[in-house]
Amino acid sequence: MDAPHLAVVGGGQLARMMQQAAIGSGIRIRLLAEGPDVSAAQVVPDRLVGDHTVLADLERVCEGVAVVTFDHEHVPPEHLRALAAAGHAPRPGPHALLFAQDKAEMRARLAELGVPGPAHAVVADPQDLTDFAGRVGGFPVIVKTTRGGYDGKGVWKVDAADEAAEAFASGRTLIAEELVDFRRELSAQVARRPSGEVVAYPVVQSRQDDGICREVIAPAPDLDAGLAAQAEQIARTLAVELDVVGMLAVELFETSDGRVLVNELAMRPHNTGHWSIDGSATSQFENHLRAVLDLPLGPTAARAPWSVMVNVLGGSVTDLEAQLAEVLAQVPEARVHLYGKAVRSGRKVGHVTVVGDDLDQVRSRARLAADLLENG
């Protein structure tokens, strides 16, 4: 088999969808997967099973491969530096990825850059937390682990300092953030390649339930043009200033008083960009591959006035593929994406996108299709 063009660490659905894009472009991926039958391992023949926290496993997947990219942000920074020192190109690089791995580093850097975000402070104990709450108008406030959280894990809304006892007891570094009074959540995505080119996707609206992305509307309906431009500009600025290579997602709050504040960063294809597979001229997965391989980036314009993506979370339907017949019969226009994952309650196991001219209809059709895959 010819040498791979790209190593990908992590075998989740993001790597699976990267492979779908890679097939079209003739790009050969070598995968480091958590197990032989995880989502992406089902569709990438050139795969090794290993642990992304073990340097030797990372070295194995990178052997003979120049560029390495990631399904997630959990590779230890020291391992990324070791790979770089050995002549590989982790993209994004460890100096950039740090700001997606560590929320305290991210908040500090964004403050330096003058990018708007919620008030925040690293808190070492309940007294720190109480002091912080006092400065932002009192409880409730948000407490997060600075590292390792995702999909709502490692995030708590606390009404009093003692509610954070468990978080403090974990021994992990915590950051407190003001509870933002927001109208909705937005996401601004850009792709950036090492040679500098940046392309931006339309700013989208996302709805999170219990910290898990549930529904994305592209573009964000009725978004003030000035705010949309500001959100895009924040994403462009961060991509350049943090030296991101690949996709960057900037999750934002649109506050009730009409500002945007940065909530989270992700340096990889992101759930808020899945709509782009069916709704954009170039999917986020293809542009991520192009960006990390330093190829010209593709156009990001929407193909239709509206795209709505609804996540499929594990529900009462256990055989998703068997349920396809029902979904496609009732919602023939649905673009159904299944990840090859075993169904567990609340787990992301797929998504559905519908595109069209009428937002209400597109949204109700996408919701119907997702509901049929969750609840039958």
Next chain:
Amino acid sequence: MDAPHLAVVGGGQLARMMQQAAIGSGIRIRLLAEGPDVSAAQVVPDRLVGDHTVLADLERVCEGVAVVTFDHEHVPPEHLRALAAAGHAPRPGPHALLFAQDKAEMRARLAELGVPGPAHAVVADPQDLTDFAGRVGGFPVIVKTTRGGYDGKGVWKVDAADEAAEAFASGRTLIAEELVDFRRELSAQVARRPSGEVVAYPVVQSRQDDGICREVIAPAPDLDAGLAAQAEQIARTLAVELDVVGMLAVELFETSDGRVLVNELAMRPHNTGHWSIDGSATSQFENHLRAVLDLPLGPTAARAPWSVMVNVLGGSVTDLEAQLAEVLAQVPEARVHLYGKAVRSGRKVGHVTVVGDDLDQVRSRARLAADLLENG
């Protein structure tokens, strides 16, 4: 690994593009490939290397799998019948596939059905051929092997009976067809599932050079609405009457005097339908998978007024992936598809599709992108 949903025989680019569609739908494919690194074997982990003319190899790939489909039409009918007798479902079935495998059978059946085609006759020797030519106004006429031809192989235009000496010497059954005075070639594609549903794609125009598909325009420009309806109806009729399951492509001549005549049949995704990956609401590969798995078929409407697909044939560029940067820089809107095949002169190694509103521009951009991949 969970059991596959579908066995696919043959590891060419059609199987590769089926896998791309299968990934999205969570459909697990097991592949019988000609070698460990052929086009589709590069992207299907669950693959066996074997020979599609050896029943034992076919039985291996079908073990535990209900439905089997094909990258090509070269599996011997007796093997298909043996698989069916063993409880598998070859789709299309041997009784249907016969008409794509054997041009004499196809011509006879189409004549019974009253479907228009060129005058034709099976010819056993040069005298037969001379007699046939006499009946259709003289030489030149077309001579074809009834079985095994593709991409212009097994087809000759002969100006005299002695020019067919080599063909007769091969010992293969030959069919002669009148040389059709045609304005252009068209292709009508439909998908049909076992439960009876049929969907039709827009009728397209194709241009062949030396028997190899070079360029496809969807829909066929300036096609008379009556002829378009007739072409679609022929494809629908043949799908039903021949009991085709999966994609059916009917290649047609539009004659200079304004008729359509059937040229060839293919019962699988077809080169004239590659535009549908980027240009249609549902690609032919996805609808082929849905059809053979008896899932509801997807909408076939074009996403844009025009789609132009140009094949990339092996030329002076030897590292296609390395040439991607140049192509994407010059034609950012091009949808480039590379098949992972080694470049050999004239070999189909990829295709490019451009979609848009202005046919002349779409066509020239697609041609430019393909030319850059062929000739640098």
